[in-house]
Amino acid sequence: MRIAPKKIILFVTCCLWSFALPAQEVLFTQQYANRLYLNPAFSGLGHSWSVAVAHRNQWPSLNGSFVTNQLSGDYRFEGTKSAVGLVLQQDKAGVGGLQKLQAALSYAYHTNLSEDWAFSAGLQTSFSSLRINYDNLVFGDQLSDNGQTAVRSAEASVFEPSSYLSFAVGGLVYSRQFWVGFTASHLNKPDYGFAETTQLPLRYVASAGYKFYLPTSLSRRNAEFSLSPALNFSRQQNFSRVDAALYTIYTPLALGLIYKGVPIASADQDQSLAVIVGVELEQLRIGFSHDIGLQGFGRQAGGANEISLIFERIDLSNLLRGNGRYKINHNIVCPAF
Numbered sequence: 001m002r003i004a005p006k007k008i009i010l011f012v013t014c015c016l017w018s019f020a021l022p023a024q025e026v027l028f029t030q031q032y033a034n035r036l037y038l039n040p041a042f043s044g045l046g047h048s049w050s051v052a053v054a055h056r057n058q059w060p061s062l063n064g065s066f067v068t069n070q071l072s073g074d075y076r077f078e079g080t081k082s083a084v085g086l087v088l089q090q091d092k093a094g095v096g097g098l099q100k101l102q103a104a105l106s107y108a109y110h111t112n113l114s115e116d117w118a119f120s121a122g123l124q125t126s127f128s129s130l131r132i133n134y135d136n137l138v139f140g141d142q143l144s145d146n147g148q149t150a151v152r153s154a155e156a157s158v159f160e161p162s163s164y165l166s167f168a169v170g171g172l173v174y175s176r177q178f179w180v181g182f183t184a185s186h187l188n189k190p191d192y193g194f195a196e197t198t199q200l201p202l203r204y205v206a207s208a209g210y211k212f213y214l215p216t217s218l219s220r221r222n223a224e225f226s227l228s229p230a231l232n233f234s235r236q237q238n239f240s241r242v243d244a245a246l247y248t249i250y251t252p253l254a255l256g257l258i259y260k261g262v263p264i265a266s267a268d269q270d271q272s273l274a275v276i277v278g279v280e281l282e283q284l285r286i287g288f289s290h291d292i293g294l295q296g297f298g299r300q301a302g303g304a305n306e307i308s309l310i311f312e313r314i315d316l317s318n319l320l321r322g323n324g325r326y327k328i329n330h331n332i333v334c335p336a337f
Contacts, residue, residue, distance in 0.1 A: 025203060026068050026091060027234065027241075028056060029258065029274045029289040030337045033308035036072045036085040038205065039170035039183045040106035040122030044076030044083020045332045050312035058291075061302030067092045074106075081328055083108045087126075102128040110328050117175050118329040124168040130192060131161040164190035166200065174332045180208040201237040209245075211333045216250070223251040228335055241269065247276075247335040254278035254336050260291065270296030272303055278337040285310040287337040308337065 028034045034054050035042035051073040058066040074085035085106040092099050104126035112118050170183040183205045191197040209230030216225035232243040245258040256276030261269050271294040278287035287310075291303035 029306050030308050032335045033337045036087050039181050040124035041120040041170040041172040043074040043085035043108035047312040049075045052310040054308045056306045058304040081110045120172040122170040126166045129163040164192045177211045179334050182206050203236040206233045252280045276337050
Protein backbone atom coordinates (compact mmCIF):
# COMPACT_ATOMS: atom_id res chain seq x y z
CA MET A 1 0.00 0.00 0.00
CA ARG A 2 1.36 3.40 -0.97
CA ILE A 3 0.80 6.67 0.84
CA ALA A 4 -0.71 9.12 -1.61
CA PRO A 5 0.67 12.65 -1.92
CA LYS A 6 -2.68 13.98 -0.62
CA LYS A 7 -2.16 12.04 2.61
CA ILE A 8 1.33 13.46 2.93
CA ILE A 9 -0.06 16.97 2.52
CA LEU A 10 -2.71 16.18 5.14
CA PHE A 11 -0.01 14.99 7.52
CA VAL A 12 2.02 18.16 7.00
CA THR A 13 -1.09 20.30 7.45
CA CYS A 14 -1.85 18.62 10.77
CA CYS A 15 1.68 19.25 11.95
CA LEU A 16 1.47 22.91 10.98
CA TRP A 17 -1.93 23.21 12.65
CA SER A 18 -0.53 21.77 15.86
CA PHE A 19 2.23 24.38 15.88
CA ALA A 20 -0.20 27.17 14.99
CA LEU A 21 -2.29 26.42 18.07
CA PRO A 22 -1.51 28.91 20.85
CA ALA A 23 -1.09 25.96 23.22
CA GLN A 24 1.81 24.84 21.01
CA GLU A 25 3.46 28.26 21.03
CA VAL A 26 5.35 26.63 23.91
CA LEU A 27 3.86 28.06 27.08
CA PHE A 28 6.51 27.09 29.59
CA THR A 29 5.35 26.07 33.05
CA GLN A 30 8.53 27.57 34.52
CA GLN A 31 8.01 30.78 32.59
CA TYR A 32 10.24 32.87 34.87
CA ALA A 33 13.09 30.41 34.39
CA ASN A 34 12.63 31.14 30.65
CA ARG A 35 12.26 34.89 31.02
CA LEU A 36 13.79 35.91 27.71
CA TYR A 37 11.20 33.79 25.90
CA LEU A 38 8.39 35.27 28.00
CA ASN A 39 9.38 38.90 27.54
CA PRO A 40 12.53 40.44 25.96
CA ALA A 41 12.40 43.21 28.57
CA PHE A 42 13.71 40.69 31.13
CA SER A 43 17.16 40.84 29.52
CA GLY A 44 19.72 41.85 32.13
CA LEU A 45 17.29 42.14 35.05
CA GLY A 46 18.17 40.62 38.42
CA HIS A 47 21.72 39.69 37.37
CA SER A 48 24.62 40.97 35.30
CA TRP A 49 24.62 37.83 33.13
CA SER A 50 22.96 34.42 32.97
CA VAL A 51 22.93 31.23 30.93
CA ALA A 52 19.91 28.90 31.05
CA VAL A 53 19.07 25.46 29.68
CA ALA A 54 15.49 24.16 29.58
CA HIS A 55 13.83 20.92 28.47
CA ARG A 56 10.06 20.45 28.17
CA ASN A 57 8.26 17.21 27.29
CA GLN A 58 4.56 17.82 26.69
CA TRP A 59 2.05 14.95 26.51
CA PRO A 60 4.63 12.23 27.35
CA SER A 61 2.01 9.46 27.15
CA LEU A 62 1.79 9.94 23.39
CA ASN A 63 3.94 7.92 21.01
CA GLY A 64 5.81 10.99 19.89
CA SER A 65 5.32 13.81 22.38
CA PHE A 66 5.95 17.52 21.84
CA VAL A 67 9.51 18.22 22.97
CA THR A 68 11.18 21.61 23.39
CA ASN A 69 14.86 22.25 24.12
CA GLN A 70 16.08 25.77 24.80
CA LEU A 71 19.40 27.50 25.45
CA SER A 72 19.33 31.17 26.40
CA GLY A 73 21.61 33.82 27.81
CA ASP A 74 21.68 37.54 28.56
CA TYR A 75 24.25 40.16 29.46
CA ARG A 76 23.94 43.63 30.97
CA PHE A 77 26.55 46.19 29.96
CA GLU A 78 28.09 47.57 33.14
CA GLY A 79 27.55 51.26 33.73
CA THR A 80 24.86 51.53 31.04
CA LYS A 81 21.10 51.11 30.76
CA SER A 82 21.39 48.46 28.05
CA ALA A 83 21.30 44.66 27.98
CA VAL A 84 21.14 41.99 25.28
CA GLY A 85 19.75 38.47 25.18
CA LEU A 86 19.87 35.41 22.96
CA VAL A 87 17.46 32.45 22.75
CA LEU A 88 18.11 29.26 20.77
CA GLN A 89 15.19 26.83 20.69
CA GLN A 90 14.29 23.52 19.06
CA ASP A 91 10.74 22.15 18.90
CA LYS A 92 9.74 18.66 17.77
CA ALA A 93 6.10 17.76 17.11
CA GLY A 94 5.30 14.05 17.13
CA VAL A 95 7.19 11.06 15.74
CA GLY A 96 8.96 12.14 12.58
CA GLY A 97 6.84 15.24 12.50
CA LEU A 98 7.46 18.91 12.17
CA GLN A 99 10.65 20.41 13.60
CA LYS A 100 11.26 24.08 14.28
CA LEU A 101 14.59 25.77 14.97
CA GLN A 102 14.43 29.30 16.31
CA ALA A 103 17.05 31.92 17.13
CA ALA A 104 15.99 35.16 18.82
CA LEU A 105 18.10 38.22 19.62
CA SER A 106 16.79 40.82 22.05
CA TYR A 107 17.75 44.24 23.36
CA ALA A 108 16.47 45.81 26.59
CA TYR A 109 16.66 49.34 27.97
CA HIS A 110 16.37 49.88 31.76
CA THR A 111 15.56 53.12 33.55
CA ASN A 112 14.13 54.37 36.84
CA LEU A 113 10.73 56.03 36.84
CA SER A 114 11.06 57.19 40.45
CA GLU A 115 12.84 56.22 43.64
CA ASP A 116 10.54 53.19 44.01
CA TRP A 117 9.61 52.28 40.44
CA ALA A 118 11.65 51.12 37.45
CA PHE A 119 10.90 50.32 33.81
CA SER A 120 12.41 48.02 31.21
CA ALA A 121 11.56 47.95 27.50
CA GLY A 122 12.62 45.18 25.15
CA LEU A 123 12.79 44.49 21.41
CA GLN A 124 13.27 41.05 19.90
CA THR A 125 13.93 39.71 16.42
CA SER A 126 13.62 35.98 15.82
CA PHE A 127 14.41 33.76 12.86
CA SER A 128 12.59 30.42 12.62
CA SER A 129 13.12 27.48 10.27
CA LEU A 130 10.57 24.70 9.75
CA ARG A 131 11.24 21.30 8.25
CA ILE A 132 9.64 17.87 8.03
CA ASN A 133 11.72 15.00 9.37
CA TYR A 134 11.23 11.97 7.12
CA ASP A 135 13.64 9.74 9.02
CA ASN A 136 10.98 8.18 11.25
CA LEU A 137 8.21 7.99 8.62
CA VAL A 138 7.41 4.68 6.90
CA PHE A 139 5.74 4.81 3.48
CA GLY A 140 3.81 2.05 1.77
CA ASP A 141 6.53 1.13 -0.72
CA GLN A 142 8.91 0.40 2.18
CA LEU A 143 6.73 -2.45 3.47
CA SER A 144 6.89 -6.03 2.22
CA ASP A 145 4.71 -9.10 2.67
CA ASN A 146 7.07 -10.63 5.23
CA GLY A 147 7.05 -7.51 7.39
CA GLN A 148 10.46 -6.23 6.36
CA THR A 149 10.96 -2.51 6.02
CA ALA A 150 13.06 -1.06 3.21
CA VAL A 151 15.56 1.65 3.99
CA ARG A 152 14.44 4.10 1.32
CA SER A 153 11.16 5.14 -0.23
CA ALA A 154 10.42 6.30 -3.75
CA GLU A 155 8.10 8.97 -2.37
CA ALA A 156 9.40 12.40 -3.25
CA SER A 157 10.24 14.67 -0.34
CA VAL A 158 8.72 17.76 -1.86
CA PHE A 159 8.62 19.90 1.25
CA GLU A 160 11.73 22.02 1.41
CA PRO A 161 12.58 23.76 4.72
CA SER A 162 10.63 26.96 5.26
CA SER A 163 11.75 29.99 7.26
CA TYR A 164 10.32 33.27 8.49
CA LEU A 165 11.31 36.38 10.45
CA SER A 166 9.27 37.64 13.41
CA PHE A 167 9.38 40.71 15.66
CA ALA A 168 8.25 41.23 19.26
CA VAL A 169 8.18 44.04 21.82
CA GLY A 170 7.80 43.91 25.59
CA GLY A 171 7.71 46.12 28.64
CA LEU A 172 8.01 45.70 32.41
CA VAL A 173 7.14 48.03 35.27
CA TYR A 174 8.30 46.90 38.69
CA SER A 175 9.06 47.93 42.25
CA ARG A 176 10.53 46.23 45.32
CA GLN A 177 7.44 44.01 45.62
CA PHE A 178 5.37 44.30 42.42
CA TRP A 179 5.84 43.59 38.73
CA VAL A 180 3.63 43.78 35.65
CA GLY A 181 4.66 43.05 32.07
CA PHE A 182 3.22 42.90 28.58
CA THR A 183 4.52 41.27 25.39
CA ALA A 184 3.28 41.45 21.81
CA SER A 185 4.75 38.88 19.41
CA HIS A 186 4.60 38.32 15.62
CA LEU A 187 4.04 42.02 15.00
CA ASN A 188 4.71 41.57 11.29
CA LYS A 189 2.34 38.56 11.01
CA PRO A 190 4.86 36.50 9.01
CA ASP A 191 3.83 33.93 6.43
CA TYR A 192 4.90 30.37 7.19
CA GLY A 193 4.26 26.92 5.75
CA PHE A 194 5.35 24.60 2.96
CA ALA A 195 3.15 23.95 -0.09
CA GLU A 196 0.71 26.59 1.15
CA THR A 197 1.46 29.40 3.58
CA THR A 198 -0.64 31.09 6.23
CA GLN A 199 -0.15 34.12 8.46
CA LEU A 200 1.09 33.67 12.00
CA PRO A 201 -1.39 35.64 14.17
CA LEU A 202 -0.42 38.22 16.76
CA ARG A 203 0.18 36.86 20.24
CA TYR A 204 -0.24 38.84 23.47
CA VAL A 205 0.99 37.88 26.92
CA ALA A 206 0.43 39.85 30.13
CA SER A 207 1.87 38.85 33.49
CA ALA A 208 1.74 40.39 36.96
CA GLY A 209 2.44 39.51 40.57
CA TYR A 210 3.17 40.77 44.05
CA LYS A 211 5.70 39.49 46.59
CA PHE A 212 4.87 39.38 50.30
CA TYR A 213 7.92 39.13 52.55
CA LEU A 214 7.38 37.01 55.66
CA PRO A 215 9.43 37.02 58.85
CA THR A 216 12.13 34.37 58.97
CA SER A 217 14.72 33.12 61.41
CA LEU A 218 17.14 32.17 58.63
CA SER A 219 20.63 33.42 59.37
CA ARG A 220 21.98 32.99 55.86
CA ARG A 221 22.92 36.21 54.07
CA ASN A 222 20.20 37.36 51.65
CA ALA A 223 17.91 34.60 53.00
CA GLU A 224 14.27 35.04 52.06
CA PHE A 225 10.87 33.75 53.08
CA SER A 226 8.16 35.06 50.76
CA LEU A 227 4.84 34.37 49.05
CA SER A 228 4.08 35.65 45.53
CA PRO A 229 0.64 35.34 43.94
CA ALA A 230 0.80 35.87 40.18
CA LEU A 231 -1.41 35.92 37.10
CA ASN A 232 -0.60 35.26 33.46
CA PHE A 233 -2.91 35.99 30.52
CA SER A 234 -2.19 34.94 26.95
CA ARG A 235 -4.21 35.47 23.78
CA GLN A 236 -3.66 34.51 20.16
CA GLN A 237 -6.36 34.81 17.53
CA ASN A 238 -9.50 33.19 19.05
CA PHE A 239 -7.70 31.48 21.91
CA SER A 240 -7.17 32.96 25.36
CA ARG A 241 -5.98 31.46 28.63
CA VAL A 242 -5.58 32.62 32.22
CA ASP A 243 -3.13 31.03 34.65
CA ALA A 244 -3.19 31.69 38.40
CA ALA A 245 -0.09 30.87 40.44
CA LEU A 246 1.27 30.99 43.96
CA TYR A 247 5.03 30.89 44.51
CA THR A 248 6.96 30.65 47.75
CA ILE A 249 10.66 30.99 48.53
CA TYR A 250 12.23 29.66 51.71
CA THR A 251 15.92 29.93 50.96
CA PRO A 252 17.26 27.86 49.25
CA LEU A 253 13.98 26.09 48.37
CA ALA A 254 11.43 27.48 45.89
CA LEU A 255 7.96 26.03 45.33
CA GLY A 256 5.18 26.92 42.94
CA LEU A 257 1.58 25.89 42.28
CA ILE A 258 -0.11 26.98 39.03
CA TYR A 259 -3.71 26.48 37.90
CA LYS A 260 -3.43 26.61 34.11
CA GLY A 261 -6.56 27.38 32.12
CA VAL A 262 -8.70 29.04 34.78
CA PRO A 263 -12.27 28.64 33.38
CA ILE A 264 -13.04 32.33 32.93
CA ALA A 265 -13.33 32.77 29.16
CA SER A 266 -14.41 29.17 28.49
CA ALA A 267 -15.06 26.16 30.74
CA ASP A 268 -14.30 23.72 27.88
CA GLN A 269 -10.61 24.53 27.50
CA ASP A 270 -7.79 22.33 28.74
CA GLN A 271 -7.08 22.72 32.43
CA SER A 272 -4.12 21.47 34.42
CA LEU A 273 -2.42 21.87 37.78
CA ALA A 274 1.34 22.40 37.71
CA VAL A 275 3.73 21.83 40.59
CA ILE A 276 7.19 23.44 40.58
CA VAL A 277 10.10 22.53 42.85
CA GLY A 278 13.35 24.45 42.67
CA VAL A 279 16.63 24.92 44.51
CA GLU A 280 18.46 28.25 44.50
CA LEU A 281 22.19 28.16 45.23
CA GLU A 282 24.74 30.99 45.03
CA GLN A 283 24.93 31.20 41.23
CA LEU A 284 22.90 28.17 40.21
CA ARG A 285 19.19 27.43 40.06
CA ILE A 286 17.70 24.01 39.34
CA GLY A 287 13.98 23.56 38.73
CA PHE A 288 11.59 20.71 37.95
CA SER A 289 7.87 20.90 37.21
CA HIS A 290 5.07 18.52 36.36
CA ASP A 291 1.68 19.38 34.85
CA ILE A 292 -1.25 17.22 35.98
CA GLY A 293 -4.08 17.24 33.45
CA LEU A 294 -7.46 18.03 34.99
CA GLN A 295 -9.63 18.46 31.90
CA GLY A 296 -9.19 18.12 28.17
CA PHE A 297 -6.60 16.40 26.05
CA GLY A 298 -3.78 16.87 28.55
CA ARG A 299 -5.56 14.62 31.04
CA GLN A 300 -5.23 11.61 28.71
CA ALA A 301 -1.85 12.56 27.26
CA GLY A 302 0.10 12.76 30.52
CA GLY A 303 0.42 16.51 31.13
CA ALA A 304 3.98 17.81 30.82
CA ASN A 305 7.40 17.59 32.47
CA GLU A 306 9.93 20.40 32.51
CA ILE A 307 13.50 20.82 33.74
CA SER A 308 15.52 24.03 33.94
CA LEU A 309 19.13 24.79 34.84
CA ILE A 310 20.24 28.41 35.22
CA PHE A 311 23.72 29.79 35.84
CA GLU A 312 23.79 33.46 36.76
CA ARG A 313 25.94 36.12 38.33
CA ILE A 314 23.93 38.33 40.65
CA ASP A 315 24.95 41.94 41.07
CA LEU A 316 24.62 42.35 44.84
CA SER A 317 24.89 46.13 44.60
CA ASN A 318 21.39 46.12 43.08
CA LEU A 319 19.85 44.28 46.02
CA LEU A 320 20.39 47.26 48.34
CA ARG A 321 19.94 50.58 46.65
CA GLY A 322 21.18 52.55 49.65
CA ASN A 323 22.23 56.09 48.79
CA GLY A 324 22.58 55.44 45.09
CA ARG A 325 19.43 57.00 43.74
CA TYR A 326 21.25 57.59 40.49
CA LYS A 327 21.75 53.84 40.03
CA ILE A 328 19.33 51.83 37.91
CA ASN A 329 17.24 49.35 39.87
CA HIS A 330 17.75 46.04 38.07
CA ASN A 331 16.36 43.93 40.91
CA ILE A 332 13.00 42.63 39.72
CA VAL A 333 11.26 40.45 42.33
CA CYS A 334 9.41 37.98 40.11
CA PRO A 335 9.76 34.25 40.95
CA ALA A 336 12.91 32.37 40.05
CA PHE A 337 10.90 29.66 38.28
